[in-house]
Amino acid sequence: MAEKAIGIFDSGLGGLTCVRRIEKLLPGQKIVFFGDTGRLPYGGRSKDTIIRYTTQDLNFLKTFDLKLIVAACGTVSTMALDEIKKASGIPLLGVVEPSVKQAVSATKTKRIGVIGTAATISSGAYERHINALMSDAEVFSKACPLFVPLVENGHYRSDDAVVMAIVEEYLSELKANNIDTLILGCTHYPLLRQAIEKFFGPDVTLIDSGAACANEVENVLTKMGISPQEGSEGGCRFFVSDRTGDFASLASIFLGRAVDDSDVGLVDIYSY
Amino acid sequence: MAEKAIGIFDSGLGGLTCVRRIEKLLPGQKIVFFGDTGRLPYGGRSKDTIIRYTTQDLNFLKTFDLKLIVAACGTVSTMALDEIKKASGIPLLGVVEPSVKQAVSATKTKRIGVIGTAATISSGAYERHINALMSDAEVFSKACPLFVPLVENGHYRSDDAVVMAIVEEYLSELKANNIDTLILGCTHYPLLRQAIEKFFGPDVTLIDSGAACANEVENVLTKMGISPQEGSEGGCRFFVSDRTGDFASLASIFLGRAVDDSDVGLVDIYSY
Numbered sequence: 442m443a444e445k446a447i448g449i450f451d452s453g454l455g456g457l458t459c460v461r462r463i464e465k466l467l468p469g470q471k472i473v474f475f476g477d478t479g480r481l482p483y484g485g486r487s488k489d490t491i492i493r494y495t496t497q498d499l500n501f502l503k504t505f506d507l508k509l510i511v512a513a514c515g516t517v518s519t520m521a522l523d524e525i526k527k528a529s530g531i532p533l534l535g536v537v538e539p540s541v542k543q544a545v546s547a548t549k550t551k552r553i554g555v556i557g558t559a560a561t562i563s564s565g566a567y568e569r570h571i572n573a574l575m576s577d578a579e580v581f582s583k584a585c586p587l588f589v590p591l592v593e594n595g596h597y598r599s600d601d602a603v604v605m606a607i608v609e610e611y612l613s614e615l616k617a618n619n620i621d622t623l624i625l626g627c628t629h630y631p632l633l634r635q636a637i638e639k640f641f642g643p644d645v646t647l648i649d650s651g652a653a654c655a656n657e658v659e660n661v662l663t664k665m666g667i668s669p670q671e672g673s674e675g676g677c678r679f680f681v682s683d684r685t686g687d688f689a690s691l692a693s694i695f696l697g698r699a700v701d702d703s704d705v706g707l708v709d710i711y712s713y
Numbered sequence: 714m715a716e717k718a719i720g721i722f723d724s725g726l727g728g729l730t731c732v733r734r735i736e737k738l739l740p741g742q743k744i745v746f747f748g749d750t751g752r753l754p755y756g757g758r759s760k761d762t763i764i765r766y767t768t769q770d771l772n773f774l775k776t777f778d779l780k781l782i783v784a785a786c787g788t789v790s791t792m793a794l795d796e797i798k799k800a801s802g803i804p805l806l807g808v809v810e811p812s813v814k815q816a817v818s819a820t821k822t823k824r825i826g827v828i829g830t831a832a833t834i835s836s837g838a839y840e841r842h843i844n845a846l847m848s849d850a851e852v853f854s855k856a857c858p859l860f861v862p863l864v865e866n867g868h869y870r871s872d873d874a875v876v877m878a879i880v881e882e883y884l885s886e887l888k889a890n891n892i893d894t895l896i897l898g899c900t901h902y903p904l905l906r907q908a909i910e911k912f913f914g915p916d917v918t919l920i921d922s923g924a925a926c927a928n929e930v931e932n933v934l935t936k937m938g939i940s941p942q943e944g945s946e947g948g949c950r951f952f953v954s955d956r957t958g959d960f961a962s963l964a965s966i967f968l969g970r971a972v973d974d975s976d977v978g979l980v981d982i983y984s985y
Binding site for chain 1: 751878
């Protein structure tokens, strides 16, 4: 019997930062990735629309033989996870709880910052989860709606004047609030890590949702009685809903490894 | 018999800059506007996807009794207009030809700049139309993929440091090429007019596709034997595919007048 894969999906390609961490931590695992590049970004859309799109993403992934699904998208994890969990039939992880666990462990001053898309921040999901684990934590949130378009258009380096102007615009308030831990609540943001570190200096711990999520995948597989360090030869199959033509160049930035344009399949996501 | 309306559509709300100009120039005309806010932005998507989305936009508008349709979107006008014209059955205008006519009249040095989304610029449509009217014109093009997200997130003022950093990043090359005329090849860009004027100074003429398009609507109605200055009491009905909740606040920026949230209808665009 063929080994079951881990299904991972995102509104776009940001979720590949999560794939990257899982490939590193659990190299034997087979992965199927879907990025909804025909409808990104989700972060500015209404809850109804996000649930509708997410349901179709999940329906597509469920055409594969999966043991676990990861919503590698801050917006989906905060806006639609509870709704789609019921219909999933397969264990389903988001990025919120793993990131919150790490942040609560990391903070010394109990002053935690959270950044994400407009939808993620307005959901209040991170605050609720943080306060459930640490009731006296103070949470400072900031929506950063331009970070996804920046990264998607190749602007993420810390020596890029445009990047640093937007980082300063969005993050000055959090700096003034003396946070000691910052959750990067969107899977695109790990690419901005150096720029954000440059802005905050060494005293703020950054929590990368991709890395946190990879650890949680390992835990969940262990609890399911599956040895996460074993598996087949690994490997990831990629699917998107648009723009296969420049997939390789963009995806290699998120994955930190070479990808070939022939590795990606085009999905008619409206039919799911 | 009820008077026929002018149908206007865009990938988002940028096309309202065109509605604004038509309301001013032809105040008696009834307008039906559709903005595909559930799937914006179109500018980074593939040609197939843009044609598919545009066909559905057109099918929705055609449920109204229309005399003329305006694709108030640079990306649609350059990527999909020829394809959808065949299926329209109603006279259909884009923003390219009207803007190009004005640019060719305005230029003295025959050095014309064009800015637009990635899809618009890679189509080469503006160059082809300019050179068809003025074969010795030199055209300098630049894709500005962050301008739409900037405007959609409320960053467009000329005293905004983020706006001016991105304007400088994108437009320095065109300035070095000594253009004397610049086509704003996306209906979001008129909101950035002051920032762009501040960057270029008074010697570069900016061509606003909304204004150019309003003039062309007047011409076409006249040719059709319809008196464009007459009509009913005017008025515009608005429809979008997502985010009716914050429609009024965003739309009023583009329209330059107050709008009420109750003025907008939600469309299930996938069903068209």
